[in-house]
Amino acid sequence: MAKQILRCAVNDEAVEVLVQPYATLLDALREDLGLTGPKEGCGTGDCGACTVHLDDQPVASCLMLAMQARDRAVRTIEGLSKGALHPLQEAFVRHGVPQCGFCIPGVLMAAAALLNEKPRPSEEEIRYGIAGNLCRCTGYTKMVTAITEAAASMPQGASSR
Amino acid sequence: MSTMKTTRDVRGVGLSIPRADGAEKVTGRVEYVADIKRRGLLHAKLLRSPHAHARIIRIDVSKARALPGVRAVLTAADIPELKRKAPTRAHAVLAIDRAVFAGQPVAAVAADEVAIAEEALDLIEVQYEVLAAAVDPLLSMQPGAPPVADAGTEADTSEALAHSAVAIAKGETPTKAVNVSQTSQVKRGDVAKGFAESDVVIEHTYRVPMVHQGYLEPHAVLAEWDTAGNLTLWASTQGSFNTRSEVADVLGIEENRIKVIPVECGGGFGGKIRALCEPITALLARATGRPVRYVMTRREELEAGMPAPQVIIRLKTGAKRDGSLIALEAETVLESGAFSGTVLAVSAVFLGSLYKWPAFDIKGSEVLTHKPSVAAYRAPVAPQTIFAIDSQMEHLARALGLDPVEFRARHLSRPGEPMVNNQPWASHGGHEVLQKAAEHPLWKERAGWKARGSNGKLHGTGLALGGWLGGLQPTGATVKLNPDGTLSVLTGQVDIAGTNIALAQIAASAYGIDIEKVKITTGDTDTAPVTGLSAGSKTVYTVGVAVMQAAQDARRQTLEIAAGELEASVQDLEIVDGRIVVRGVPDRGITLTQIGRKGNLYMSKVPPVLGSAHPAFSQQAPAFAAQIARIEVDPDTGEVTLHEFVVVQDAGRAINPLGVEGQMQGGAVQSLGMALTEALAYDDKGRLTNPSLLDYRKLTAADLPSIETIIVEVPSPAGPFGARGVGEPPIVPAPAAIANAIHDATGVRITECPLSPERIALALIGQGSTRPTA
Numbered sequence: 001m002a003k004q005i006l007r008c009a010v011n012d013e014a015v016e017v018l019v020q021p022y023a024t025l026l027d028a029l030r031e032d033l034g035l036t037g038p039k040e041g042c043g044t045g046d047c048g049a050c051t052v053h054l055d056d057q058p059v060a061s062c063l064m065l066a067m068q069a070r071d072r073a074v075r076t077i078e079g080l081s082k083g084a085l086h087p088l089q090e091a092f093v094r095h096g097v098p099q100c101g102f103c104i105p106g107v108l109m110a111a112a113a114l115l116n117e118k119p120r121p122s123e124e125e126i127r128y129g130i131a132g133n134l135c136r137c138t139g140y141t142k143m144v145t146a147i148t149e150a151a152a153s154m155p156q157g158a159s160s161r
Numbered sequence: 162m163s164t165m166k167t168t169r170d171v172r173g174v175g176l177s178i179p180r181a182d183g184a185e186k187v188t189g190r191v192e193y194v195a196d197i198k199r200r201g202l203l204h205a206k207l208l209r210s211p212h213a214h215a216r217i218i219r220i221d222v223s224k225a226r227a228l229p230g231v232r233a234v235l236t237a238a239d240i241p242e243l244k245r246k247a248p249t250r251a252h253a254v255l256a257i258d259r260a261v262f263a264g265q266p267v268a269a270v271a272a273d274e275v276a277i278a279e280e281a282l283d284l285i286e287v288q289y290e291v292l293a294a295a296v297d298p299l300l301s302m303q304p305g306a307p308p309v310a311d312a313g314t315e316a317d318t319s320e321a322l323a324h325s326a327v328a329i330a331k332g333e334t335p336t337k338a339v340n341v342s343q344t345s346q347v348k349r350g351d352v353a354k355g356f357a358e359s360d361v362v363i364e365h366t367y368r369v370p371m372v373h374q375g376y377l378e379p380h381a382v383l384a385e386w387d388t389a390g391n392l393t394l395w396a397s398t399q400g401s402f403n404t405r406s407e408v409a410d411v412l413g414i415e416e417n418r419i420k421v422i423p424v425e426c427g428g429g430f431g432g433k434i435r436a437l438c439e440p441i442t443a444l445l446a447r448a449t450g451r452p453v454r455y456v457m458t459r460r461e462e463l464e465a466g467m468p469a470p471q472v473i474i475r476l477k478t479g480a481k482r483d484g485s486l487i488a489l490e491a492e493t494v495l496e497s498g499a500f501s502g503t504v505l506a507v508s509a510v511f512l513g514s515l516y517k518w519p520a521f522d523i524k525g526s527e528v529l530t531h532k533p534s535v536a537a538y539r540a541p542v543a544p545q546t547i548f549a550i551d552s553q554m555e556h557l558a559r560a561l562g563l564d565p566v567e568f569r570a571r572h573l574s575r576p577g578e579p580m581v582n583n584q585p586w587a588s589h590g591g592h593e594v595l596q597k598a599a600e601h602p603l604w605k606e607r608a609g610w611k612a613r614g615s616n617g618k619l620h621g622t623g624l625a626l627g628g629w630l631g632g633l634q635p636t637g638a639t640v641k642l643n644p645d646g647t648l649s650v651l652t653g654q655v656d657i658a659g660t661n662i663a664l665a666q667i668a669a670s671a672y673g674i675d676i677e678k679v680k681i682t683t684g685d686t687d688t689a690p691v692t693g694l695s696a697g698s699k700t701v702y703t704v705g706v707a708v709m710q711a712a713q714d715a716r717r718q719t720l721e722i723a724a725g726e727l728e729a730s731v732q733d734l735e736i737v738d739g740r741i742v743v744r745g746v747p748d749r750g751i752t753l754t755q756i757g758r759k760g761n762l763y764m765s766k767v768p769p770v771l772g773s774a775h776p777a778f779s780q781q782a783p784a785f786a787a788q789i790a791r792i793e794v795d796p797d798t799g800e801v802t803l804h805e806f807v808v809v810q811d812a813g814r815a816i817n818p819l820g821v822e823g824q825m826q827g828g829a830v831q832s833l834g835m836a837l838t839e840a841l842a843y844d845d846k847g848r849l850t851n852p853s854l855l856d857y858r859k860l861t862a863a864d865l866p867s868i869e870t871i872i873v874e875v876p877s878p879a880g881p882f883g884a885r886g887v888g889e890p891p892i893v894p895a896p897a898a899i900a901n902a903i904h905d906a907t908g909v910r911i912t913e914c915p916l917s918p919e920r921i922a923l924a925l926i927g928q929g930s931t932r933p934t935a
Contacts, residue, residue: 022276036196037189039427041377042459046854049377077189085184093183096819099659099827101186102377102427108187123867131863134854136375136428137658139826140862 008069010035011079019066025059026050028066029076037077037105041134048133051106052076058113060132077105080112087154088112091146099137107133111147119156123148172677173670174882177819180662181681194381194397194424195456202383203232205445205455206278207438208268208285209465210260213294213531213847214307217258217287220268224284230277233448234285235269240444242413246314250467250500250534251407251436254444260289261309261499262533263848264465271445271453294531294847298471298496301340301530308339309499309529316343316527317502329506329582342501343527347509347581350520355488359479361560366475367549368913369896370840371468371496374538375831375859378427379462384443385452392443393420399429399655400694405686407436408443422685423655426695430831431537432467434696435502463852467536468841470503471496472545476512478553484563486572488520489513491549495527495542500534503527504541506582510630511546513581516554516572523581531847537696539828540629540889544835544896547627548914551897555625556910565901566599569626587631589783590811590875590885595626597873598787598809610791611905619794621906627893628785631886632697635777637690638707640668640715642770644761646739646753648674648715650681652704653692658888659820660700664708666816667701667881671712672719673736674753690775698886701816702782705881707774715772719756722767726751782877786810786890788829788898794906799922801837801903806895807869813877813885821887826868828891834860836896838915 003018010033019028029035029052038061041049045060052061053075080086085093088111098104107130114121114129121129126147127140135143172178185191210217222234237243237257247253256267268285272278295301295309329345356362383395392414398404401421409416426433438455446453457466473494479487491512495503505525513521551569558568573595574580576588598604607622614620638652650668654660665681672679683689693703716736723741724731733744742750760769791805808825815821838858842850851857876883896914904910909924 020276030196035189036192039193039378040195040456041379042854044459044853044855047377047459077187080188085187089184089187092187093179096177096179096183096659096823098180098183098186099823100377100426100428100657101182101191102193104186105189127862127865131861134375134377134859134861136377136430136831136859137827138823139828139830139868140865141826141867142823144862144867 004067006066006070008071009073011075021067023066024062025064025066025069026061029061035076035078039102039105041102048110049103049106051109051133053109053113056116058110077108080108086112087150088147091150095142095146097138097142097146103133103135107135107143115151115154119154120151171669171673172675173666174816176666176817178662178666178676178817179819180659191425193378193427194383194395194454197383197395197424199383199385199452201451203271203273203449203451203453204275204278205269205271205442205453206275206282207266207441208282210256210263210265210267212260212289212291213263213296214292215260215289216292217256217260217267218290219288221286222268225270225281228277228281228284230273231270231281232273232451233271233445234281235444235448236267242411246311248315248317249435249502251440252411253500254411254440262531264461264533266441269441269445271449295340296530296843296845296847298473298494298528298530302526302528306339309531310342317500329509340529341526342497342529343505345505345509345525346523347513348522352488352490352520352522355520356479359487360482361557362477362479363553363556363560364477365553365910365912366473367552369472369545369548369835370914371471371532371535372538372835372839373463373466373468373841373857374430374432376428376430376432379457379459380433380438380466381456382439382442383452383454384446386446391418391420393422394439394443395422395424396439397426397433398423399426399433399657399696401653401655401686402691403434403694404436404439408439411436411440412443420685420687423683426655426657429657430539431541431696434694435467435536437467459854460852463841463857464849465533467534469538469541470535472542474546474549476549476553478557480557480561482561484561484568484571486516486518489518490521491523493525495525496530497527498530498532498534501527501529503535507542507630508546509581511543512550514574514579515550517574517578521581532843539831539892543627543629543889543893544832547625547893548896548900551625551627551894552900552910552912555901555904566595566624570595587781587783588878589785590873591626591628591785593873593875594785594787594809594811597871598624598789601789601807603789603791603805603807614793617796619796619906621792621794621902623790623898623900623902623905624787625894625897625901626785626787627890627897628783629698629886629889629893630783631702631781632699633778633781634693634699634703635775636693636704636707637775638704638711638773639690640672640708640711640772642715642719642753642757642760644757646678646757648672648679650679650708651684651689652708653684653686653689654700654704655695656683657695658700658824660695663701663816663820664705667705667709668712670882671709672716674739698784698889701884702880702886703778705816705884706776709881710774710776711772713772714774715770718770718772719753722756722770723751780879782813782880782885784811784813784885784887784890786894788894790895790898790902792899792902792906794903794921796907796925799918799920799925801899801916801921803833803866805866807871808891809871809873810887810890811873811875811885812887813880814874814883815872816882816884818872821872822870824887825870825891828888829868829895830860830865832892832895835914836899836916838917840915
């Protein structure tokens with residue numbers, strides 16, 4: 001099969017890349033664009049480690065074809081913040097959330113999408129907001145605390161970037 | 162040696178300092194094996210047997226080899242190193258002429274792209290003769306069961322050596338049951354007489370199915386050979402030196418020809434101790450002369466990883482009306498899958514000597530079945546064993562009308578009292594942990610919670626106590642003073658749990674310098690001193706001692722150099738703010754930077770400071786955790802809602818409380834998963850029926866409350882600054898705690914995990930009533 005040209009925005013930059021028609025968005029990000037922050041934990045959309053934003057909505061990039069991102073805006077963990085850490089990232093570090101770290105990029109992208117929708121989520125809303133992200137190390141407790149604290153530290157309505 | 166005094170307080174041991182690699186991890190910059198690029202990299206895929214037990218009649222790889230982009234296709238016939246009677250999974254690289262579990266590799270492909278390798282698998286033709294499979298471990302023990310191992314295969318006891326560090330007697334030679342690969346037996350007193358004298362005798366059979374460790378990063382390895390025949394492995398492993406030894410043994414090459422680079426490990430929990438896909442990946446790299454990477458899929462992980470054994474324990478206990486324990490009889494069956502390698506000793510120690518039984522008789526069998534062979538899973542066999550013995554203690558206490566916590570405390574073995582193998586229990590904080598749990602409001606107010614059940618929902622509270630005996634392994638570390646007065650710590654320790662920050666804190670306190678001046682590195686097997694596994698709750702406990710001694714050694718060298726420079730005696734010197742001064746004469750001093758620089762100056766006569774230590778160990782430090790669960794049960798659906806959960810744990814000395822809490826919370830949730838939802842489910846042909854994370858149900862954030870943590874500190878005599886291991890204890894108690902809570906809520910004792918809605922609802926129907934009775 002012939003490769004196809006994918007044109008889209010990734011982390012606010014226009015990209016043009018040749019991808020296999022069967023390549024997933026996750027494969028294109030990791031293999032063709034060198035963005036290895038999104039992880040493949042299952043390949044079937046069950047673990048959330050591959051979560052990225054597509055037009056500001058969280059998606060499992062392992063379940064999408066790369067070509068479905070044509071003319072759309074993709075944001076990965078590498079583009080969550082510019083320069084300084086995002087308040088979510090900062091809170092995750094301070095609370096010692098990451099252990100093995102493999103789930104963390106996906107959890108952060110899910111949490112960032114949640115705060116875009118709901119700048120001051122309740123604990124229950126946070127727990128449901130990251131329910132699609134499996135973590136085997138932390139038991140989620142420090143994650144929820146860190147997300148709560150990050151939300152409180154962010155000005156209302158300015159949750160993204 | 163545990164209370165090395167520094168001359169002033171430094172920022173080190175005891176502080177909640179976030180780990181140094183946090184920013185790397187939250188930005189997605191940390192590299193795992195699947196993220197590494199090498200020039201000319203090929204991708205590997207394995208063809209796996211769809212049958213649990215089958216003879217391989219013929220394999221035809223000609224079409225696969227002819228596919229463009231395929232660089233190598235290997236079968237057992239292409240690997241002269243392969244031997245029959247493989248003692249471990251690692252040695253059984255590819256099935257020779259018989260597949261012994263569904264998912265066993267039978268052929269391997271390396272290709273330019275993953276998709277090409279996958280296509281090549283479809284072109285490999287294998288003709289199988291399907292054979293009867295031994296699926297149920299109890300049936301597998303019976304005469305006439307289909308044999309799993311080739312006759313004459315040795316049992317593998319290395320897991321026991323790595324993990325339990327306790328020895329118990331081997332059992333009598335088994336009655337030649339075909340699939341019983343190891344046995345053990347420990348006895349004391351007259352059990353039959355004990356039961357005859359008992360007022361209450363309770364017998365249950367407890368079962369916990371095979372469960373998967375569940376690390377988020379699947380097994381992955383990248384292998385590359387140089388032209389001189391040296392192999393480099395970028396591995397996701399819990400022990401690079403162990404990986405090196407196993408791969409060297411399988412390939413028959415010298416260990417110093419293999420360099421294992423421990424790449425960031427995306428979770429292990431015991432499942433990444435033993436070699437699994439490293440040998441075949443190295444063989445594909447050798448066959449192609451190119452670097453080859455293999456990353457397992459999640460389906461492969463679930464079907465053909467190395468899960469925890471199924472554990473079946475028949476347990477009979479007798480007690481007197483006054484609450485005294487009289488006799489215990491147990492038969493433990495550990496289902497090891499297709500290869501030997503479980504830990505019988507842990508089960509015997511906890512069954513027979515966590516509580517004091519005047520008479521006991523405990524038999525253990527390791528049984529092979531046609532399923533993937535097992536490995537360690539965080540406190541191997543302890544959660545399953547505690548599920549049995551703690552449930553039994555709770556049931557006894559209720560039957561005798563005694564307070565369940567006082568009953569446990571009264572009988573809990575104290576330090577110095579004999580274990581089943583007659584070795585004395587080492588110092589432990591089990592009683593202190595139990596006491597602290599009993600004081601918790603969740604426990605004290607359990608009657609009130611139970612009374613508040615409404616709308617047909619039943620409320621209950623459960624408490625359980627469990628622990629871990631503590632692992633030991635020799636290990637090494639170096640600490641060097643840099644020319645600018647900073648410290649560099651080097652070990653080969655894989656940081657799977659946040660241990661590097663704790664080790665750096667130990668170095669800071671032992672040397673007498675702030676943590677900000679200390680950097681720790683995990684070296685590869687060529688550069689780091691020999692270092693043990695990151696397993697068995699022994700990283701801080703043993704590597705911490707090596708780092709502490711190496712830092713003390715570096716401090717001693719530093720002070721000796723300073724003494725010469727200052728013309729003072731070492732005893733009169735102290736390190737204050739990066740400067741060595743003569744006590745009471747603050748003007749007379751020399752900075753660490755000056756000493757560091759002198760050790761790196763052309764023509765200098767001052768040697769560079771290089772502290773090192775490479776201790777071995779003999780003193781274990783058992784560590785206990787108690788957990789309290791406050792639950793609600795819907796008697797119609799059997800659904801359990803977890804409202805609150807508390808972990809009380811003895812850390813000895815919390816080197817980094819933040820990290821300890823993370824271990825307690827994460828371990829507790831794994832324990833709750835084993836209690837509530839997780840099971841690898843097999844059909845009667847030995848095929849996994851739930852090979853995805855949709856169907857193999859791990860707990861999510863939405864299933865759980867926040868996990869409360871209470872750290873108890875009963876210092877260990879030999880650990881660094883009194884520390885005990887903290888990784889394993891929190892995964893142990895929850896199956897029993899939840900079963901006890903269900904008993905409290907419903908009056909029904911359930912003895913099989915997971916404690917699923919279906920199982921609970923059926924048990925309540927079986928009881929004929931949903932009214933609480935106890």
